[in-house]
Amino acid sequence: MYRGREGQWAFILHRLSGIAIALFLLLHVLDISLVMYGPKVFNAFLAFYHQWPFRIGLIMVIAGVVYHSLNGLRIIIMDFTEWGIHVQREMWYGVLVITAGLGFAILAKIVPEIIGG
């Protein structure tokens, strides 16, 4: 399964997306917690957050979530079924195709907002 083939790439992407999502999660809990400091502080912070580099970053986090979710399902199927191991490579390509498809749909929704706003 490993030795630089699909399984190892699946693992590397799972690890990278997982670390990115977890770091985003910590940041996201912090930024929403700023709502406790009232509208002035919170709105000033959000204006900073709504700049385009952060919005591009958010698209990448969402894409990471889609990959991590689908590949997580693949891992669960591999761990708990016999047939899952035999089709893990096919499932990974399926994960990539669905991630790309949902990724483009999300781009089509959010990129015009960034350009327009």
Place this chain on the structure above:
Amino acid sequence: MAVKPKTLTQAKALYSTNSELAWWVFMRVSGLILIFLVAGHIWMGNIQINVADVDYAYVASRLSKGWVKVYDTFLLFFAMLHGVNGLRYSIEDYFKQANRRFWAKIILFTIAGILFVMGTMTLWAFDFSEMGDAVRSLDGGSH
């Protein structure tokens, strides 16, 4: 205790608990739950609305709804445990020196603990329905 187990029998004798197995199961169960919770969260915050429209009034109105507080509490709980345990796996894998591994985990758990408390306070310690009304009336007055 400083001696590393070399066989399965030694390992079993050394580690009386099986917490790593429990975490292994937890990652799969919480992962499955999180797929639905996070999909709903992204749908509500990024697809149904333009995320750039999020401001204090929007967050305050969300935090005035009981179901949002319960939903977000489950999301916070499972996401923090799943995410921090995943970061812990990464620390175990990539920090080769035992003392660096130890301190990296201490720092991670400290930050995560503080953020978990802050998140829980945000969800439950304030009445944002009142604060939201106050802000809306402020907005009405200034325009």
